[in-house]
Amino acid sequence: MASVLRTSRTKPVWSALARARFSSTAPKNTTLKERLAELIPLELENVKRVRAEHGKKAFGPVIVDQLYGGMRGLPALIWDGSVLDADEGIRFRGKTIPECQELLPKAPGGAEPLPEGLFWLLVTGEIPTQEQVTELSKDWAARSAIPEFVEEILDRCPPTLHPMSQFSLAVTALNHNSAFAKAYQDGVSKKEYWGPTFEDSMDLIAKLPNIAGRIYRNVFAAGKLPAIDPSKDYSHNLSTLLGFGDNAAFVELMRLYITIHSDHEGGNVSAHTGKLVGSALSDPFLAFAASLNGLAGPLHGLANQEVLIWLSKMQSQIGENASDEAVKEYVWATLKGGQVVPGYGHAVLRKTDPRYTAQREFALKHLPDDPLFKLVGQIYNVVPDILLEAGKAKNPWPNVDAHSGALLSHYGLTQMQFYTVLFGVSRAFGVTAQLIWDRALGAPLERPKSYSTAAIEKMFKDKS
Numbered sequence: 171m172a173s174v175l176r177t178s179r180t181k182p183v184w185s186a187l188a189r190a191r192f193s194s195t196a197p198k199n200t201t202l203k204e205r206l207a208e209l210i211p212l213e214l215e216n217v218k219r220v221r222a223e224h225g226k227k228a229f230g231p232v233i234v235d236q237l238y239g240g241m242r243g244l245p246a247l248i249w250d251g252s253v254l255d256a257d258e259g260i261r262f263r264g265k266t267i268p269e270c271q272e273l274l275p276k277a278p279g280g281a282e283p284l285p286e287g288l289f290w291l292l293v294t295g296e297i298p299t300q301e302q303v304t305e306l307s308k309d310w311a312a313r314s315a316i317p318e319f320v321e322e323i324l325d326r327c328p329p330t331l332h333p334m335s336q337f338s339l340a341v342t343a344l345n346h347n348s349a350f351a352k353a354y355q356d357g358v359s360k361k362e363y364w365g366p367t368f369e370d371s372m373d374l375i376a377k378l379p380n381i382a383g384r385i386y387r388n389v390f391a392a393g394k395l396p397a398i399d400p401s402k403d404y405s406h407n408l409s410t411l412l413g414f415g416d417n418a419a420f421v422e423l424m425r426l427y428i429t430i431h432s433d434h435e436g437g438n439v440s441a442h443t444g445k446l447v448g449s450a451l452s453d454p455f456l457a458f459a460a461s462l463n464g465l466a467g468p469l470h471g472l473a474n475q476e477v478l479i480w481l482s483k484m485q486s487q488i489g490e491n492a493s494d495e496a497v498k499e500y501v502w503a504t505l506k507g508g509q510v511v512p513g514y515g516h517a518v519l520r521k522t523d524p525r526y527t528a529q530r531e532f533a534l535k536h537l538p539d540d541p542l543f544k545l546v547g548q549i550y551n552v553v554p555d556i557l558l559e560a561g562k563a564k565n566p567w568p569n570v571d572a573h574s575g576a577l578l579s580h581y582g583l584t585q586m587q588f589y590t591v592l593f594g595v596s597r598a599f600g601v602t603a604q605l606i607w608d609r610a611l612g613a614p615l616e617r618p619k620s621y622s623t624a625a626i627e628k629m630f631k632d633k634s
Contacts, residue, residue, distance in 0.1 A: 196296040202306060203368055205294055210364065210610045217611055234626060241437075242517065246618065247445065249436025251292040251603045259524040260434055262288065263295045267430055267524045274429075275303040277403050279418075282425040282532075284403055285599065286310070288432055289375070292603035303403075311400040311407065313376035320344065321384065329389045333591045334466035336389075340381045341459040344374065348453040350609075363451075364610035370454040371602035378595045379404070383411025390585045404428075408595065412583065419536050420581040424592075426532055427574065430525040431593050433600025437518075439464035440471065440594075444601035445608065449616040454605050461601050462594050471590040471597075477513040478575030478586045480504070481545060490541045497548050501556050513572030514553055515563045525570035529577055542576045 196205060230245045252262045262270055274283035274297065286306040290298040298306075320343045327336045345351065349366035358366065383395055391413055398407050405424035406415060414420040436442055440461040448457035465471035488496040504511055516523060533543045550568055557566035575589060607613075621629075 196298045247436040252433040254435040256520045275300045285428040288429045289599045307403045310376035314398040338462045345455040350453040367609040379408040428596040431596035448605045471593040474571040474589045475586045516569045520565045522567040523569040526568045529573040
C-alpha cells in the first residue's frame with residue numbers, strides 16, 4: 171500500500187545539551203568495557219551535578235487516579251538508554267530510529283543496523299566504529315555456549331510448555347555461573363559492582379541465540395542445532411540457529427527487529443521489572459528472567475502473537491485481496507463483540523509508532539506484494555478512523571506489534587507462539603544496558619510507597 175503514514179509534527183524533547191552529550195562517535199581502539207570504565211566517573215559527576223541543581227525540585231504531580239491506573243504517566247524512574255515521547259516517539263540515547271539506521275555500522279552488503287552497534291550506543295551514548303562492532307560480534311560468539319545442564323533442562327521441557335516459559339527457565343538457570351553473584355559473595359566493593367554485572371550482561375546476551383534456537387528446534391522444528399560462527403554477526407547466527415540463515419532478507423529483518431525492539435524506556439513491564447529485581451542486587455540472569463515473565467503477558471510482548479491470530483482469522487473469513495468495506499465490517503464486528511483491535515493504541519504514544527514505520531518501510535522494500543502485508547496496510551488505512559468514531563482509543567494509531575508478525579510469517583517463521591521469544595532476545599539489550607549503569611551509579615533498592623483505599627479516603631477526609 172502506498173498510503174502516507176500519519177504522524178504529528180512536534181518539537182524534539184531533547185535539549186541541545188542532551189543532543190551534544192549523545193552525538194559523539196566512540197574513540198577508536200577501545201573495547202566496550204574499556205570505554206565504559208572511562209565514562210563511569212564522568213557520569214557519576216554528571217549525576218551528582220544534576221541532583222545538586224535539581225534534586226529538591228518537584229517533578230510532576232501525583233493524583234489518585236494514577237495510583238489506581240497502574241501508575242500511568244507517573245515520573246518515577248531513571249532510564250538512560252531511551253526516552254519515549256508521546257508525540258515524537260522513541261529515541262535511543264537521543265537518536266531516532268531513522269538516525270540509528272543511518273549512523274550505526276552495517277554488515278557487509280547489509281542496509282540495516284547491527285544490534286551490536288545499538289548495544290554500544292545504549293551503553294555509552296556513542297556510535298561505535300565498524301571494527302568495534304566486529305570485535306563485539308566475536309566476543310559474543312566466544313561467550314555463546316550454554317551449560318550442558320541448561321541444554322538438558324530445555325530438552326526435557328514438554329513441547330506443550332509455552333516457549334516463553336522455557337526461555338525464562340533457561341535464563342534463570344544461567345544464574346548458576348553468575349560472575350556478579352560470585353563477586354558479591356566474595357565481598358566485592360560497591361564501586362566495582364558494575365564490572366561483574368557487565369560480564370554477566372555480555373554472557374547473557376551472547377547465550378540467548380543458543381537458548382532461543384534450542385527452544386525453536388525442540389518445539390517447532392527438527393535437526394541438530396548448528397554451531398555459532400565466530401565470523402558472523404549476532405543476527406546472522408540467531409537466524410542460522412533458527413534455520414533461516416541462508417535467507418539474506420530474513421537476516422536483515424533480524425538486524426532491524428532486534429534493534430527496534432531493544433528498548434522502549436523504563437516504564438514498560440519488562441524493562442521496569444528488570445530494573446526493580448536488579449535493584450535488590452539480583453544478578454542480571456535473575457533480573458532478566460523476571461523481565462521475560464512480564465514480557466510473556468498478553469498486554470505486553472505476547473501482543474504480537476495476538477495480532478497475527480486476529481489477522482489470520484480475518485484473512486480466513488474475508489479472503490485475500492478483500493475490499494476495504496469487508497475489512498471495515500470485520501473491524502466493526504470485532505469491536506461490537508467486545509474485543510479490541512490488537513496492535514492499535516499504546517500506553518504512551520499518541521502517533522504512529524516509529525517502530526511500525528520502520529517495519530513497513532522494510533516490507534515495502536522486500537515484500538510489497540505479500541497478501542498479509544497488503545492486509546496490514548488496509549487495516550492501517552481504516553482502523554484509526556473507526557476507533558475514533560467508536561470512541562475506543564485516545565491513540566488510534568498502530569504500535570510495533572501490528573506489523574512484526576506479518577514480516578516473520580512471510581519468511582516462513584509462522585509459529586506465532588515463538589514470536590515473543592524474539593522480542594525477549596531483543597529486550598535484553600536495553601535491560602542489561604540499564605542494569606550495568608544502575609550498578610555503576612549505585613542505584614538504590616527500589617521501594618515506592620503504597621497506600622490502601624481506606625488510607626486515601628482518610629487522608630482527604632482529614633484535609634477537608
